[in-house]
Each structure stands twice: as C-alpha cells, then as structure tokens.
Amino acid sequence: MHLRKAHELIEEIPSLFKKIEIEKPLIHHLTNFVVMNDTANLTLTYKALPVMAHAEEEVEEMVGLAGALVLNPGTLSREWVTSMIKAGKKANELKIPVVLDPVGAGATRFRTESNLKILQEVSISVLRGNPGEIAALVGQESVVKGVESVGEVSGLERMVLNTAKLIGAVVAATGGRDIVSDGHKIVVVDNGHPWMRTITGTGCMATTAIASFCSVTDDYFLGTIAGLVTFEIAAEIAAEIAAHQALGPQSFKIALFDSLFNLKAVDIIDKSKVFYLEG
Numbered sequence: 001m002h003l004r005k006a007h008e009l010i011e012e013i014p015s016l017f018k019k020i021e022i023e024k025p026l027i028h029h030l031t032n033f034v035v036m037n038d039t040a041n042l043t044l045t046y047k048a049l050p051v052m053a054h055a056e057e058e059v060e061e062m063v064g065l066a067g068a069l070v071l072n073p074g075t076l077s078r079e080w081v082t083s084m085i086k087a088g089k090k091a092n093e094l095k096i097p098v099v100l101d102p103v104g105a106g107a108t109r110f111r112t113e114s115n116l117k118i119l120q121e122v123s124i125s126v127l128r129g130n131p132g133e134i135a136a137l138v139g140q141e142s143v144v145k146g147v148e149s150v151g152e153v154s155g156l157e158r159m160v161l162n163t164a165k166l167i168g169a170v171v172a173a174t175g176g177r178d179i180v181s182d183g184h185k186i187v188v189v190d191n192g193h194p195w196m197r198t199i200t201g202t203g204c205m206a207t208t209a210i211a212s213f214c215s216v217t218d219d220y221f222l223g224t225i226a227g228l229v230t231f232e233i234a235a236e237i238a239a240e241i242a243a244h245q246a247l248g249p250q251s252f253k254i255a256l257f258d259s260l261f262n263l264k265a266v267d268i269i270d271k272s273k274v275f276y277l278e279g
Contacts, residue, residue, distance in 0.1 A: 003275035006187055006225075010272040013226045014265035016213055021047035025067025025215035027208065030054050030084050032074025032103065035201035039070075039208040045261045046212040046230075054080060059087035067215030069096055071122075072204055073114055074103035081114045088122030097125035097214040097223075101207040105129065106136025119167060125220045127163070128172040128207045131156055138163050157277055161186055170220045174206055178228050179277075182221040189225060190273035191232035193239040198249035206231050225274060233271045234260035 026049045031039055036052050043050035053062040056079070063069050069091045071084045091098050100122075102115040115137060118124075127134065140159060157179055164171040164183035172180045178189035196202040210227030217223045238255035245251070 003188060004278055006274040006276050009187070009222060009225055010229070010269060010274055012222060013229060013268050013272070016217055016223070016226050017046075017230060017263070017265070017268070019216045020212055023067070023216055024049055025212070026051060026065050027068050027070060027211050027215060028053060028059075028063050028066035028087070029070045029072065029208070030059065030080065030087055031070055031072035031101075031204065032076075034074060035072070035204040038201050039204055041257060042205045042208050042260070043212060045257050046209065048212045048215065050208075054083050056083045056086055059083050060090040063087045063090050063096060064094060066091070066096055068211040069098045070101065070207055070211045071098060071118060072101040072103055072207060073111070073118075074101075074204065076104075076111060076114060081117065084118055085121050088118065088124075092123045097211070097220060098122060099126045099128060099207055099211045099214060100124045101204060102127065102129045102133045102137060103204070105133040112136055124167060124169045125214060126170045126172065126210055126224050127167065128174060128203075128210055128224070130175055130203060131159075131173045134163060134171065134173050135159060138166065157181075157186055170224050172210070172224050172228065174203060174228065178232075180221070180224055180228070185221070186277040187221075187225055188275045188277055189228045189232065190275070191229055191236060191271065193232075193235045195239045195242070195249060195252045196232075196235050199253045202235075229272050229274060230263060230268060231260065233267055234263055236271065237263075237267070 040050040104111045105115045161181045164181040180187045209231040213223035213226040237259040241255040242252040
C-alpha cells in the first residue's frame with residue numbers, strides 16, 4: 001500500500017471550518033437517544049445549529065430549513081424509519097445532503113433491513129459507519145456486537161471503494177484508521193486517539209462533524225474528510241490535556257469539546273494525517 005500526502009485537501013479545510021461559523025447552518029438530526037445531547041452540543045461546537053426532530057408530522061417542514069440531514073437509527077423503531085425516509089426524500093427533493101450512520105447494521109436482521117430500506121428509498125450523500133456495519137450492508141462477512149464492529153474486515157479499502165460505486169455516495173469506514181472513498185479515489189485518515197473508544201458516541205459525533213461540513217460545500221468527499229480530520233485532531237489534543245493532568249475518559253470528553261471549539265487553522269494544517277491510497 002502506497003500513500004501520498006493529500007496537501008490540497010488539507011489546505012481547504014480551514015476555510016470550510018470558518019464557513020460553518022459564518023453561515024451557521026441548521027443540522028437536522030433524526031438520531032438515537034444515547035447520543036442526542038452529545039451530537040447537539042458537538043454541532044454547536046462547530047458553530048452550526050442543531051435540531052433533533054423525529055415526528056413524521058414535522059420532518060419534511062424541518063428539513064426544509066436545514067443545511068444537512070443526519071439519519072442515525074441507533075435506537076431503532078419502525079416509526080423512526082418511516083420518519084427518516086420521509087425526511088430523506090424531502091431532503092433529496094430540496095438537494096440537501098443526507099448523511100447516513102447505519103448504527104448496528106449486521107447485529108440483527110431488523111437493523112440491517114432497516115438501513116437497506118433507507119439506502120433503497122433515499123439518495124444518500126455520505127455513508128459513515130464502522131467497517132462491520134458497512135460490510136453487513138453489502139453482504140460481506142463481518143461481526144457486529146450491539147453497535148460495535150469486532151475483528152477485521154478483509155479487503156477494507158476495496159470494499160469501501162466498491163460500496164461507494166454501488167450506492168453512488170461517499171463512504172467512510174472509521175476506526176483506528178479511516179478509509180474514505182467517492183468511488184474513484186481512496187483517502188486514508190490517520191488522525192484520532194485510542195481514548196475515543198472509551199466514551200459512547202464518538203462514531204455518531206463523527207457523523208455530525210461530517211454533516212456540518214457537507215452543509216457548506218457541494219464536495220461531499222472533501223466535507224467528509226474535513227469532518228473526520230477536525231474531530232480527530234481535537235481528540236488528539238484532548239488526550240494530551242487529559243493525560244497531562246492524569247485524568248480519565250470523562251475528562252477527555254470535556255477536553256474533546258473544548259479542543260474542537262478552540263481548534264485553529266494552524267492545528268489543522270500541521271496535525272492533519274490525510275493520504276491518498278495508491279496502488
């Protein structure tokens with residue numbers, strides 16, 4: 001595997017970050033109860049505006065006000081899937097980007113079928129999940145326990161590329177190393193910190209970060225990378241703070257939000273680990 005630094009992508013991220021602050025887009029979430037508060041606060045940390053609206057009676061009206069739509073069926077019910085599809089179709093009609101986080105796909109038949117139904121009925125802009133979830137959606141062998149991917153997924157880079165081609169969207173498989181593809185290019189993001197696995201919802205928060213950037217650019221490949229890079233650099237800085245003070249995971253979580261709020265362009269340029277995969 002040969003890697004080449006993606007300088008041109010990295011250099012575009014700070015201006016997009018600033019654009020979120022200037023435009024203050026509304027990020028409409030249909031997301032799970034476990035992460036709802038954290039993803040709302042993360043949206044505010046990006047200087048965007050969050051709304052958590054799930055009722056079938058209002059989702060179309062609400063998404064009409066939004067810059068991006070997040071679909072996250074983590075605490076799943078049939079009613080929520082109906083609302084997600086309704087919101088997603090309206091977003092498609094209005095050309096608003098839709099980011100799907102297929103939480104727990106592969107763990108149960110209901111979860112897998114529900115996420116496949118969303119993919120069939122809604123045109124997705126970005127699919128962000130762990131490797132096991134994405135593998136389950138394309139029929140590749142994987143092990144998902146609850147909402148966690150367990151073990152390795154063989155041929156991950158090729159699977160992400162092929163999935164992006166299949167669904168016509170940007171696909172990001174995130175974990176210790178993130179793999180992102182638009183169906184043509186593959187990028188590796190090597191930022192982040194192991195402590196991200198010690199708190200609930202970092203994957204869901206990464207999805208919100210991606211949606212925040214996709215709300216201010218039509219280049220969803222760049223928006224996906226920007227969301228992952230900024231969120232994961234903040235995690236690296238937060239881990240340094242928590243480790244220096246001999247603190248634990250919950251202090252890391254607070255430092256994560258603070259570090260993201262205070263993230264500077266120089267941090268992004270100097271600390272980004274983004275590479276094109278070649279060969």
